[in-house]
Amino acid sequence: MRYSGWQVFKQGLTGNKGWSKAWRSPEPKPEYDIIIIGGGGHGLATAYYLAAKHGLTNVAVVEKGYLGGGNIGRNTTIVRANYFLPGNSEFYSHSLKLWEGLEAELNYNVMHSQRGIINLFHSDGQRDAAARRGNAMINQGDDAILLGRDEVRKMLPYLDHDNGRFPIFGGLYHPRGGTARHDAVAWGYARGADSRGVDLIQQCEVTGIDSENGKVTGVQTTRGPIRAKKVAMVAAGRSSQVAAMAGMRLPIESHVLQAFVTEGLKPVIDNVVTFGMGHFYISQSDKGGLVFGGDLDMYASYAARGNLPTAEHVMEAGMTLMPMLGKAKLLRSWGGIMDMSADGSPIIDKTHIDGLFVNCGWNYGGFKAVPASGYALAHLMANDVPHETAEAFRLDRFNTGHGIMDEEGRGAQHNLH
Amino acid sequence: MRIPCPLCGDRDHREFTYKGAAVALDRPGNSDWSDDWDSYIHLRDNPAGDTDEMWWHGAGCGGWLVVTRNTVTHEVKAARMAADVKGAGA
Ligand SMILES: Cc1cc2nc3c(=O)[nH]c(=O)nc-3n(C[C@H](O)[C@H](O)[C@H](O)COP(=O)(O)OP(=O)(O)OC[C@H]3O[C@@H](n4cnc5c(N)ncnc54)[C@H](O)[C@@H]3O)c2cc1C
Ligand SMILES: [Zn+2]
Numbered sequence: 001m002r003y004s005g006w007q008v009f010k011q012g013l014t015g016n017k018g019w020s021k022a023w024r025s026p027e028p029k030p031e032y033d034i035i036i037i038g039g040g041g042h043g044l045a046t047a048y049y050l051a052a053k054h055g056l057t058n059v060a061v062v063e064k065g066y067l068g069g070g071n072i073g074r075n076t077t078i079v080r081a082n083y084f085l086p087g088n089s090e091f092y093s094h095s096l097k098l099w100e101g102l103e104a105e106l107n108y109n110v111m112h113s114q115r116g117i118i119n120l121f122h123s124d125g126q127r128d129a130a131a132r133r134g135n136a137m138i139n140q141g142d143d144a145i146l147l148g149r150d151e152v153r154k155m156l157p158y159l160d161h162d163n164g165r166f167p168i169f170g171g172l173y174h175p176r177g178g179t180a181r182h183d184a185v186a187w188g189y190a191r192g193a194d195s196r197g198v199d200l201i202q203q204c205e206v207t208g209i210d211s212e213n214g215k216v217t218g219v220q221t222t223r224g225p226i227r228a229k230k231v232a233m234v235a236a237g238r239s240s241q242v243a244a245m246a247g248m249r250l251p252i253e254s255h256v257l258q259a260f261v262t263e264g265l266k267p268v269i270d271n272v273v274t275f276g277m278g279h280f281y282i283s284q285s286d287k288g289g290l291v292f293g294g295d296l297d298m299y300a301s302y303a304a305r306g307n308l309p310t311a312e313h314v315m316e317a318g319m320t321l322m323p324m325l326g327k328a329k330l331l332r333s334w335g336g337i338m339d340m341s342a343d344g345s346p347i348i349d350k351t352h353i354d355g356l357f358v359n360c361g362w363n364y365g366g367f368k369a370v371p372a373s374g375y376a377l378a379h380l381m382a383n384d385v386p387h388e389t390a391e392a393f394r395l396d397r398f399n400t401g402h403g404i405m406d407e408e409g410r411g412a413q414h415n416l417h
Numbered sequence: 418m419r420i421p422c423p424l425c426g427d428r429d430h431r432e433f434t435y436k437g438a439a440v441a442l443d444r445p446g447n448s449d450w451s452d453d454w455d456s457y458i459h460l461r462d463n464p465a466g467d468t469d470e471m472w473w474h475g476a477g478c479g480g481w482l483v484v485t486r487n488t489v490t491h492e493v494k495a496a497r498m499a500a501d502v503k504g505a506g507a
Contacts, residue, residue: 240463251459253437254488299435302465302489307418309431342459398459399452412458413437 003107022187023194028201031227032060034381035219036234037206037242039063041072041182041367042359043234044189045374046381047198048106053375054382057197060228061190062221064205068186071236071366074304074336076259076293078272078283079368080117080177081142084133085405087392088345089140094389095372096142096176102371108188110180111286117177117272118147118156120321122166130172137174145173156273159322166277166320179272179283185370209233209245209356216246216355230381232357237302237337239360246353250360251342251398253414255296256335257364258306260314262328264288278317282325290328292318296338296364298415306335338364342398344417345405348376348386349395357381358395363417421496424478432476438462439469439483442503465489471499 001007001020011018034050036043039061050056063069081096083089098105099112121130127146134144152171153161161168194200201223208220209231218227235242237254265288274281279295294314297306311333318325341347341361346369348359359377362369376390386393397403410416418430438461445453462468465488472482481499486492 238465240461241465249456249460249462251461253461253463254465299430299486300438300463300468300470300488301491303491307430307491309429399455401450414461415435415437 003109022191023200026199026201028060028062028204028221028223028226029199031218032199033058033228034060034230034232035226035228036061036232037219038070038234038236038238039067039190039200039202040070040234040236041186041189041370042236042362042373042377043232044186044193045370046232046234046359046377047193047374048189049375049378050382051193051196051198054378056382059193060199060201060226061193062204062206062219062226063200063202064222066202067190067200068183071336071338072186072370073183074259074334075182075367076281076283076291077179077182077367078117078177078281079112079180080174081140081368082117082119082133082137082144082172082174082177083407084136085407087403087405088407089136091372091376091389091393092368093140093142094375095369098371098375099180099368102185102188106188106192108184108191110184110188112178112180113286114176114178115271115283116173116175117274118152118171118173119274119276120152120171121169122277123169127169130170134172143174143176145175147171147173155271158268158324159273160320163320166275177272179285181286182367189374206242206245209242211246211353211356214354216353230355230357232359232377232381234359234377236360236362236366237339239339239358243358246351246356248351250358252339252361253300254302255298255338255340255415256301256303256306257293257296257338258310258314258333258335259291259293260311260333261285261289261291261331263331265290265328273321275317275321278320280314280317280321282318282322289331290325296340296415297335302337304335304337306333338362340414340417342412342414343404343406344408344410346373346393347395348373348380348390348393350380351395418491418493420472420482420484420493422474422477422480422482423496423498424480425474428474428477432474433472433482434475436471436473439471439502441471442483442499467494472496
C-alpha cells in the first residue's frame with residue numbers, strides 16, 4: 001500500500017479499517033543468498049539497499065527480539081554531518097544526503113527535521129577548534145556557521161549565557177543537522193525491504209555461524225539452521241558475542257549510554273543544543289518532551305539501563321546550561337548498549353572468513369549513520385569492493401596502524417571516544 | 418555500585434576510575450609490533466557476564482585494583498590489589 005495524505009484522509013473517514021500490515025512475518029526458509037544478523041537500523045537499511053539498489057532479494061534479516069527494539073529505538077535521534085577527519089567526513093556527508101531524500105525514497109514519514117544543531121563553546125581555544133571543524137565541514141560540502149556570543153544569545157535566549165564556570169562564547173551552527181523519528185526509520189526500511197521480497201524474521205536468535213574450508217555456509221538459530229552464501233554481522237552492542245561465534249575478537253567494548261525525556265511541553269527548544277563541556281545535549285521531540293542525554297556510564301555494561309550517578313551528572317549539567325529545565329518533570333530514562341571501538345570510528349568490512357562481513361563500532365553515533373552504513377555494506381556485499389564513502393572503515397586498521405580515525409584524539413581506550 | 422577496595426573497604430564507584438579489561442596486566446614482553454600488541458591495545462573479549470577489569474581508586478588509596486564484576490547485572494564480586502594479582506603471575 002502506498003502511503004499518502006489522501007490515504008490518511010480516506011482511512012480516517014472509513015474507521016481506519018483499510019490499513020494493511022507494514023510487513024509480513026514469514027517462516028525462515030532453509031536457505032538464502034544473504035543473511036543479515038540483527039534487525040536494527042543498520043541491518044534493515046542494509047537489507048533495503050541490497051534489494052533496492054542491487055536487486056538482491058533472496059535475503060533474510062534475522063532478529064533475536066523485535067524490529068526496532070535495540071538501539072535504533074533507544075537513541076536521541078540526532079542526525080548531523082559535522083565530523084572532522086577524512087574517512088568519517090565523507091561518509092557522514094553521504095549519510096546526511098541520503099537522509100534528505102529518505103522519506104521520498106521509502107514513502108515513509110521518518111519525521112526528519114533539519115532544525116539545526118548548535119555546539120556551544122566557552123573559551124577562545126574552543127572557538128578556534130570550532131572554526132577549524134566548521135571549515136572542515138564546509139570543505140566537505142556541508143554547512144557550518146560560526147556564531148558569536150550575541151548571535152547565540154538571540155537564538156537561544158533561555159541559556160545561562162553568563163555562567164561563571166562556562167560562559168557562552170559562541171557556537172558552531174550546522175543548519176542541516178537535526179533529528180528524526182528513530183523507530184520510524186527502522187519501520188520505513190523494514191517495510192521497504194519486505195515489499196521487495198526480503199524476509200524479516202523476528203524472535204530468532206543467531207546462536208552460531210557455520211563455515212567450511214574458510215567459507216561461510218550459514219547460521220544456527222533458535223528456530224533451526226539456515227544456510228546462506230553470505231552473512232553479515234550487524235549486531236551493534238552485541239557485536240562481540242556474534243563475532244565470537246566466528247572465532248573473532250573485535251576491537252570493541254560495550255558500554256551503556258543513558259537518555260532522558262521530560263513530560264510533553266509547549267515548544268521551547270527549537271534546535272539541538274550541545275554543551276560538550278558538561279557532557280550534555282538536548283532537543284525537543286515533536287510530541288513536546290525534552291529529550292536529553294550525556295556521556296557513557298563509563299564502565300563495560302550489557303544492562304540496558306544506567307546508574308544514578310550518571311543521571312545525576314546529566315541533570316546537573318542540564319541545570320547549569322539552562323536553569324529553566326528544573327521546572328520540567330522527568331518522565332523516563334533508559335539505556336542502550338554501545339559498541340565502543342578502539343578509535344571511536346566504525347568498521348564496515350570483510351572478515352577472515354570468505355562471505356562473512358562485519359558492521360560495528362558505531363559508538364554512540366550510529367543513528368545518523370544508518371542510511372550510509374546500510375548503503376555501504378550492501379555495496380560491499382553485492383560488489384565485493386567497499387563503497388567509496390566507507391573505504392576507511394577497515395577492520396585491520398588497528399593492527400596495521402594505518403588509517404586510525406580518532407576524532408577526538410583520545411587514544412586507544414574504548415570508553416573515551 | 419560499590420567496590421570493596423582491599424585497603425579502604427566498601428566504597429561508592431564514583432571514587433574510582435574505570436580503565437578497561439584487565440589485559441593491562443599482560444603487556445607483551447617484546448617491544449616489536451605484533452598481533453600480541455594489537456590484542457593488548459585494541460581487541461577485547463567483551464563478555465556479557467563476569468569479567469576482570471582495572472579500576473583506579475583515585476579518591477581513596479590511589480591503588481590500582483582488579484575488580485571482578487558482572488557486566489549484565491553490575492554485581493561486583495571481588496576486588497584485589499592489581500600488584501598482588503600481577504605478582505601471582507596473572
Ligand atoms: C541513549 C542513546 C542515545 C543515542 N543518541 C544518538 C544520536 O543522537 N545520534 C546518533 O547518531 N546515534 C545515537 N545513538 C547511537 C545509535 O542508536 C546506535 O549507534 C545505532 O542505533 C546502532 O545500530 P543499530 O540501529 O543497527 O543497532 P540496534 O538497533 O541495537 O540493532 C542491533 C540488533 O541486533 C540484534 N541482535 C544482537 N545479537 C543478535 C543475535 N545473536 N541474533 C539475532 N539478532 C541479534 C539486536 O537484538 C538488535 O535489534 C544513541 C544510542 C543510545 C543508546
Ligand atoms: Zn582504596
